[in-house]
C-alpha cells in the first residue's frame with residue numbers, strides 16, 4: 001500500500017518505519033510512504049506557506065496553493081506507471097478536528113481499498129488550519145482521530161497509517177486482528193501474563209484451567225461487561241447481549 005503525506009514536518013513520519021508492527025510490515029514491503037513538503041511548492045524567497053485569516057482572528061492559516069501543488073505532485077507520482085504500483089487514483093484525506101471521527105470500520109474499508117491498489121494521500125494541517133477552498137477543491141474526506149485538538153495533523157496521520165497497516169494481509173496473525181477491540185463490536189477482554197500472583201493480585205483462575213471452552217466464555221463475558229461499562233454506545237442490540245451474557249463473577 002502506498003501512503004503520501006503532505007506535511008511541513010516530514011521527519012516525524014520516520015518513526016513509523018523504525019518501530020514495531022509498522023516497521024516489520026514496512027520491511028516486508030506491505031506499505032511505502034512518500035512525504036511532500038508544501039514549502040517545496042512555494043515561489044517566494046521566504047517559502048511562505050501561511051498567512052493571516054481573512055475576517056481577523058488569532059494565528060495563521062495554511063494557504064491553498066502550496067498544499068494543492070503538493071497534492072497534485074503526489075497524485076501524479078502515484079499514478080506514474082513507472083512509480084510504485086497503484087491502480088485507482090489515491091484517496092485524499094485531510095486530518096482535521098472538524099472531520100468525521102475515524103472508526104474501526106472505516107479503517108478496515110481503507111485497508112480493503114488498499115489491497116485493491118488504492119493509495120492514500122494524507123494532508124496534515126498546522127496552525128489554525130487550512131484554507132477551506134483547498135479542502136473543497138482537492139480533499140475527498142476529512143477525518144478526525146478524536147474529540148480533542150492536536151497541534152498538527154502529523155500524529156493523526158501516523159495514527160491512521162498505523163491502524164490501516166495492521167489490517168493489511170500479512171501485517172499480523174489473522175487471529176490477533178480478529179479478536180481485537182471493535183472487531184466484533186466490543187472491547188477486548190482484560191489480559192494477564194506471568195507471574196500468576198503480582199503484588200497480592202491473582203490471575204482469574206479460569207485462565208489457568210486449560211479449559212479452552214471456559215476460557216473463551218470468560219473472555220466473551222468480560223468483553224461484554226467492559227463494553228457495557230466503558231462504551232455502552234457500541235452495544236446496539238442489548239436484548240441479544242443479555243441473553244448471551246454469563247456473569248463475570250462466575251470466574
Ligand code: SAM
Nearest residue numbers: 095096097125128129144145149150152153156
Ligand atoms: N482551528 C482548528 C479547529 O479548531 O478545528 C484546529 C487546528 S489544529 C491546531 C492544527 C491541525 O491539527 C489541523 O489543521 C489538523 O490537521 C490537525 N488536527 C488537530 N486536531 C485533530 C484531530 N482531532 N484529528 C485530526 N487532525 C487534527
